[in-house]
Amino acid sequence: MPDPFCTPRSGARGAGWMGLLLAFVCLGSPARASEAQALEQAARDWIQPALAAALPTGGAAPLRTEVDVGSLDSRLRLAPCDKVEPFMPPGSRLWGRSRIGLRCVEGARRWNVYLPVTVKAFGPAWVLKRAVGAGATLTQEDAELAEVDWAAHRAGVLGTPERWVGMETAFALTPGQALREHMVRPMKAFEAGAQVRVMGGGEGFRISATGQALTAGLVGQNARVRLPGGKVVNGLVQPDQTVELPL
Structure with missing residues (x-):
C-alpha cells in the first residue's frame, strides 16, 4: 500500500520546491527505479537555477555545467514532515564535490539529511604550455586557451590575461595546469x-x-x-x- 505521506496530492507533481522536497524525504520508502530516476532529475532541475546564479563570470565564454546528484541512503526512514527546507552546510557551495542539506522545520520530529552533489563547470581557461619556476614573471606566451573544469579546484580561474600577465608565480607550475588565483601574486x-x-x-x-x-x-x-x-x-x-x- 502506498505511503500516504509520499503519495502526491492532486497537482503536487508540478508544485515546485515542496513537491521536490517531499520527493527527497520519500527516498527512504520503497520505490521503483523509474521513480528514483525522476526524483534525481527533479533535483537537477532545482539545482540548476541556483547554480546559474552563482556561476563565476569573466571567462572567454559562458560555462557549461554538469551536475551529478547522488541519492539518500535507501535505509533511511524519515518521519513525516509538513515543511522541509534546503540549505548549504557552512563552508560549502555548489561547486565541485559538495552536498545539499535538507531539514524538517515543521513536523512531529525534526531531522537533517544530506544529498551528495558533484558540479562540473567546463569552459575556456588559460592553461600553461610549459613549466614555469617559482617566482617567475608570467607572459602571454606562457599559456594558451583550452577547455577545463573550473570547478575541479576551489581556487578561482584567472579567466582573462589581464589578471595574470606580469604576475609572479607563487610556486613552480607544470604544463597543462589552468591558471588559478592561488598560483600567482603581484610582482x-x-x-x-x-x-x-x-x-x-x-x-x-x-x-x-x-x-x-x-x-x-x-x-x-x-x-x-x-x-x-x-x-x-x-x-x-x-x-x-x-x-x-x-x-
Whole structure:
C-alpha cells in the first residue's frame, strides 16, 4: 500500500520546491527505479537555477555545467514532515564535490539529511604550455586557451590575461595546469626603505618627486611613500617601479 505521506496530492507533481522536497524525504520508502530516476532529475532541475546564479563570470565564454546528484541512503526512514527546507552546510557551495542539506522545520520530529552533489563547470581557461619556476614573471606566451573544469579546484580561474600577465608565480607550475588565483601574486617592484619616484598630474601638467617607500611596492597595489618635506602619500605601484598619485 502506498505511503500516504509520499503519495502526491492532486497537482503536487508540478508544485515546485515542496513537491521536490517531499520527493527527497520519500527516498527512504520503497520505490521503483523509474521513480528514483525522476526524483534525481527533479533535483537537477532545482539545482540548476541556483547554480546559474552563482556561476563565476569573466571567462572567454559562458560555462557549461554538469551536475551529478547522488541519492539518500535507501535505509533511511524519515518521519513525516509538513515543511522541509534546503540549505548549504557552512563552508560549502555548489561547486565541485559538495552536498545539499535538507531539514524538517515543521513536523512531529525534526531531522537533517544530506544529498551528495558533484558540479562540473567546463569552459575556456588559460592553461600553461610549459613549466614555469617559482617566482617567475608570467607572459602571454606562457599559456594558451583550452577547455577545463573550473570547478575541479576551489581556487578561482584567472579567466582573462589581464589578471595574470606580469604576475609572479607563487610556486613552480607544470604544463597543462589552468591558471588559478592561488598560483600567482603581484610582482614586487621595490622593498620598503627604497628610494622611489612619485608621479602625478592632471590636464596639462605633470609633477614628479623622489621619496622613501614606507611599504614594499607590489605592482597594481597601493604603497605608502614619505616625500622630502615629510608628507606621507599613497599611490598605485607601476611596473616601471614608480608610484602614481591620484590627483
